[in-house]
Amino acid sequence: MDYKTILYEVDDGLAKVTLNRPNAGHSINKDFALEFMDAAIRASTDHSVRCVLIGATGKMYGFGGDLKFFSTQMDRVRECLLELTAAVHHAIQRFHHMNAPVIIAVNGTAAGGGFSMALFGDIVLAAQSAKFTMAYTNAGLSPDASSSYFLPRVVGLRRAQELMLTNRTLSAEEACEWGIVTRVVDDDKLGEAAEALARKLSAGPTRAYGAVKRLLSRTFEQSLEVQLEEESRSIAAMGDSVDGREGMDAFLNKRKPKFTGA
Numbered sequence: 001m002d003y004k005t006i007l008y009e010v011d012d013g014l015a016k017v018t019l020n021r022p023n024a025g026h027s028i029n030k031d032f033a034l035e036f037m038d039a040a041i042r043a044s045t046d047h048s049v050r051c052v053l054i055g056a057t058g059k060m061y062g063f064g065g066d067l068k069f070f071s072t073q074m075d076r077v078r079e080c081l082l083e084l085t086a087a088v089h090h091a092i093q094r095f096h097h098m099n100a101p102v103i104i105a106v107n108g109t110a111a112g113g114g115f116s117m118a119l120f121g122d123i124v125l126a127a128q129s130a131k132f133t134m135a136y137t138n139a140g141l142s143p144d145a146s147s148s149y150f151l152p153r154v155v156g157l158r159r160a161q162e163l164m165l166t167n168r169t170l171s172a173e174e175a176c177e178w179g180i181v182t183r184v185v186d187d188d189k190l191g192e193a194a195e196a197l198a199r200k201l202s203a204g205p206t207r208a209y210g211a212v213k214r215l216l217s218r219t220f221e222q223s224l225e226v227q228l229e230e231e232s233r234s235i236a237a238m239g240d241s242v243d244g245r246e247g248m249d250a251f252l253n254k255r256k257p258k259f260t261g262a
Contacts, residue, residue, distance in 0.1 A: 005032040007057070008039045013050040013202035013261075014195075015043040015100075022058030027066035028113050030080075033087035040091035044098040050261050051202035052095060053194055054121065055105040064112020064135060085144050088113070092120050092146050096217065099210025099261075101201045105194035106172075106181070111135040116145030119154065119180070122213060123197065126181040127190045130172040134164045153220060154179045205243040206261035211235075 005026075007018040017039045019026040026032075043049050056062060065084075073080040095102045104121030112135040118124055136143050143151075143164055152160040155178045162168055175181040185193045201209065211234045219227060238244045242262035250257035 001035065001038045003035045003039075005029070006035050006039060008042065010043075010046065010049060012199075013048060014198050015039075015046070015049045015052045017043065017052060017054045019054075019056035019062060022056075022060075024066060024068075025060055025063035025109075026056050026058075026114065027063045027069075028084060028088065029066040029069040030084060032066075033084040037087040037091040037094075040094035043100070044094040047261075049098075049100050050204070050206045051100050051198045052098075052102045053105065053198040054095075054102065054117075055191070055194065056107055058108075060108035060114075061106045061110040061130065062112075062114025062117060063109065064114050064116075065139075065141070067139060088117075088145050092117075096120055096146075096213070099206050099213070101209050101213070103194055103198050103201070105190055106130045106132075107187075107190055109133075112139075112141075113145045116143060116147035116150075119150040120146050122209075123182045124180070125190060125194050125197070126172040126175060126184050127187045128172055128184055129187050130175070130181075130184075131169050132172075132175045132180060133167050133169040135167050137165065138167055151180075203259060205238075205241075205247060205257075205259045207241055207243060208238050208247075211238055 005021045007016070007020050009016050021027060021032065043052050070077060070080065101122045102120070104118050104124045106118050106124065106126040108127065108129060109131050110118045111133050115132050115134055118132070134143060134147070151163065159178060170178065170180070172181060172184045176184050215230060215234060218230070239248070243259045246259060247257045
């Protein structure tokens with residue numbers, strides 16, 4: 001697929017997915033939804049990919065749905081929104097379930113779907129000037145792109161209700177305090193910090209990272225007994241993996257491990 005709204009590249013195990021509609025605030029239209037899904041499929045099925053970095057060109061991360069595009073689809077807006085969300089949601093599921101960690105770098109305003117698309121990352125870095133607002137109900141809409149799933153788990157139900165019903169805007173520091181953001185970085189250091197972290201993780205034990213993601217994704221739904229059983233099965237499988245054996249040997253011999261993702 002030839003991309004019009006995103007940039008995609010893989011370099012030494014790191015897949016970079018960069019939102020690239022700066023003149024439209026990286027808003028989500030049909031092209032974007034389909035291209036984002038395609039990028040997620042490519043990244044999640046490419047065995048060379050060991051980390052994903054999602055960011056955006058320009059000075060903002062994303063304004064959410066492209067309301068101008070929606071206005072041209074009013075005679076079929078229901079079908080249009082079902083098509084768009086199906087594609088975006090498939091992409092988010094792909095990124096969430098892949099072994100490779102997903103880092104998201106929020107370089108400016110994240111509103112509506114832009115806010116939602118900052119939530120599914122395993123690690124989220126934000127520029128000091130970034131701002132976060134749900135914004136959906138300002139346009140008479142309800143949340144999508146995973147925010148009704150991830151936001152309550154990150155900030156708790158009461159804060160999620162406030163953000164979604166009042167559209168309160170959070171600064172980057174507030175978002176960090178609430179747990180939406182992992183770390184706040186100076187604006188001019190965001191790209192450098194995100195890439196350095198992504199490079200570090202892309203050289204790590206990818207299968208073990210995937211195990212961490214799976215264990216954490218289920219922790220709120222399962223009993224202690226089921227979670228403990230999954231921990232046992234997981235650590236046993238990781239210990240018997242190539243990277244697990246390499247990691248233990250490196251630790252015992254006081255050397256730096258050389259992980260291959262196997």
